[in-house]
Amino acid sequence: MLRTIASAFLLIAISSSASADNISVTRDGVVYSVSQHETLSSISQKFTGHVKNWRAIGQTNQIENDRTIPIGRKVLIPARLLTPVSTFARIKSFFGDVVIRGHDGNAIEAKIDALLKEGDTLTTMANSFISLMLDDGTQFTLPPNSVVSLRLLRATQYVETPRTQLYLQKGRVESQVTPLNNRPDGKFEVISPLAVSGVRGTNFRVNVDDKRVLNEVLEGKVAVAQNTAVNKPSKQLVAAGYGTVVENGRVSKPVALLTAPVLQDGYQQQIRLPIQFPLSHASAAAFRVIVSTDAAGRNNIAETSIRSNNGKAVAKLENLEDGAYFVRTSALDAAGLEGIPTIQAFRVDARPFPPFLLQPGAKFQGQLQNERIPVTMKWSLAEGIKDYRLQVASDATFQGIIFDQTADTGADEMTVPLARGNYYWRVASILRSGNTSKQGPFGDAKPLAVIPGLDAPSASIGQKEIQFSWSAEPGQRFTFQVAATPDFKTLLNNIESSKAEVAIPRPEAGTYYARVRSTDDDGFVGAFSPAQKFSVPLQWRTEYDAPLESQGQPLGSSY
Template sequence: MPRNVTFWRLLAASLTASLLVGAAAARAQADAVNYVVQPGDTLIGLGETLLADPARWPTVQRINAVADPYRIPIGRQLRIPVSLLRKVPRQARVVHASGGASANGEQVSVDQTVAEGARLTTPAKSFMTLELPDGSRLTLQPQSDVRIDALHGFMGSDDIQRATFDVRQGRIETDVKPQGGPAARYRIHTPTAIIGVRGTSFRVASDTAQTRAEMRSGTVAVRGVDARRDIALKEGFGLVARVGQPVDAPVPLLAPPDLAGMRTLYERPVMRLQLAPVAGAVGYRGQIAEDAAFTRIVAEAAAAVPDLKVAGLADGDYYLRVRAIDSRGLEGRDGDLPVRLKARPEPPFINAPRPDGKAAAGTVKFAWAQADEAACYRFEVARDLAFSDLVVRNEALSDNATEVALEAGQYHWRLASTRADGDRGPWGDPVGLTVRPPMAEVPPPAFDDDNMLFAWGGEPGQRFDYQLAGDARFEHIVASGTVDAPELVLPKPAAGAYFLRIRAIDPDGFVGGFSAPQQVIVPAQLPVWMLLAPLLILL
């Protein structure tokens, strides 16, 4: 081989090695702290107070080109690689806990601290949010199991910390403060992936078979457990890492549900969140929090359709966060909305008339159950469902019943409870009511030798009760019964005055009121010779 070729290859190899060493040194320098020399400081003394291995002080001398380790100018800055510094244990503070969240098997409370090695668990319907010393936050979702593998800082620096979380199963959401240096100081380990974070907001869901990661903002580096290179997961993208397989390529997250037409006031204890469908979604998740940052999540719901239900919350102001879920199980971008729950005091249960029931025209009695917390009730009857055409309004009924005179027609009525302090609850659901007209008067009967025939108007499918009495008060009933058509044939009774009344029975079983009593005069039947008497007189 010619000498000049060998020379150039050796030179290239030397330059490559120098560049690699230089890059490594640059990284080490970048991930370092700046220590300001104080009076009396020596490198040997700093090695004793700051370094994990005090004997490594010559490395600090070499990096900073210090001529005399015993005499260092006061105020000079020394760059010390983090890898040389002594670890300082740090603690995370619990800023929210609910539903039996625990650390090391003991239930946690707000402001409690947890340290490196702690095992955190959240059962169903439970949440826990931790705040790290640098302000970063991690929220465990229901049914999560997370261990704090590392949580420490370094001597000589209040700004740099290491935090590593082993997500054995479950879901977490994180908001990590921006961090300097080339190395990720905040890491998430799962059974199928390692995620390095340098300042971002993201979600991770994991079990023994796969890990799903979704970026809300920023970028993280994701590496499969057996992989050799990182995958950059950027804002608005997600990926899946499965056991024994290469990490999937990132894919765009689904768009957030459109909340433009979403209601913000909920007046029932079960909040029904009806979302606009999202293209490509196979499911939806909603969360309710007490704060806009979603540090204090108090409830969540998931469903295969854009119709979520949340129960068990006290009245108050909340924040709603909803997102769509794709076929990979990746949860999409967030849609946030402030909402209010005002469902109490609850309206009473209705007794009568029954929903969509009927009543006879005249005095209609309304009755309802005694509602918890109610000192009095609001009551309205209207001709329209919007309650703009009011017939009756009463703002403070002390009893749980009232009577209203109503003509025949279609109505709607509703109730609401009011506490003793004047706090008004929401209106109950409007209830439809049909007020039936009274039976028309029965026309006079037709008579034949043995019977009398009555006929009146009716509706298809109706049956009719009848009563024939010898008095207007119907205390002495002569005949009664039910017929299937609006006509009645009765044997002719003895001559005299009688009273007849009719009431209709609708096909749905509603029994109307009796018609006004109709007087019926049954004439006396004269003997034949009396009918011939005028002719005899003429003769």
């Protein structure tokens, strides 16, 4: 009966194999065609590295006499007996400061396609990442502040069944493991001081968090057990969409991972720094955001976590160069387990940065010229930028643009004639390089109320006083000035008034100038009105300092 089973087994193995010289590889092992003078002992030494395995080979193939094997006889060497050989982990991507040391402690340079071997240790510093691929296509990624040792990198010779162990000393590791179907002796394990997570093909994360180990399964199943010397350690089989925590000497029952958070609209194009991602999930205690340059989320370049406030938070990243990216967002529950992620594409178009807007403020008061008020708008000059684009609109969304023009090269201001009313204005920088140019985003728009300036005050000259008045708006206060020269360098009167009128004692005969400005109840100080030129005629007076009159009229220089 055993001979029949073995013969049938061998027939299946031989029929399903592909010959290369006198060796054929099947899913069950190696089928070898015996040469002259070969024995099971020599075959065992050749394929398993030990003579002692000859009996096991003989039992598998129902060979009782080691010395009488016919030349050309097909012998199956089971995969479990084949010699393991060393494999390598290839660096696929890295970012930031990654430290790699060999088992001898010597530093290894981090570079793309570099091969790391068993015993090497990888450390990612703050804001650093590294992603590696094994020979069978399995990939694993380390985020910032993580330490992983490549404890075991082996594969069974000929059948190439991988045997991999990662030792996670600190931080996190996410693994995308190629399925080990039809390879019963294959394994991939992530070991930490407290737990062992073993898989046969899945996508899962392990996080060493203080005195805990958190496991989150995204695909397949993961067997999670305590890393302990006891005969029957606590163990759980965790399915996709579930997570478990190892702490206090036990593995918790699996709990459902949180669904992906909602990423509020508007993230798709980022034109301001810092980059912002508004997130929401009713059950989230925190959120994690990872930015990568690929849709699979392997080439990571930035990460941040933020606590939730009533299920909402805005994750911010200080700086990203302009370009196309992918953002991976996930929600963390109260235990710290990270939920199901979602990956979305977005762009950064924040450069060149817009200039700061300097003048005018929220209000501008000026004199009407042909029913328009010339408004000079000024901005700061950005380093390396000589060209700017100014827009003025009647609404905050700039649907009603009434002025759109590029300033002269090197200019930091433009004068725009505007009717009385409310407006918004903004400026963008334009970077020119040879025959190409790139306009950056507009800066935040500033509101602007354009109001006519005060007219020159009118003067009414009396015998002892001169009365001045002007038009005004309710709630305004005024500063009234009189000077002997049009430049107002030497003031004869400087009067603060809450009324749109003022009286001053009649000065000596001569030519004078008067002007007024308003201060609104919101503190806005307007410009001075045009100067009102007025003349005070000579007035003859009696010895009692009374005006000398003739026929009821004072006598002056014209008499």
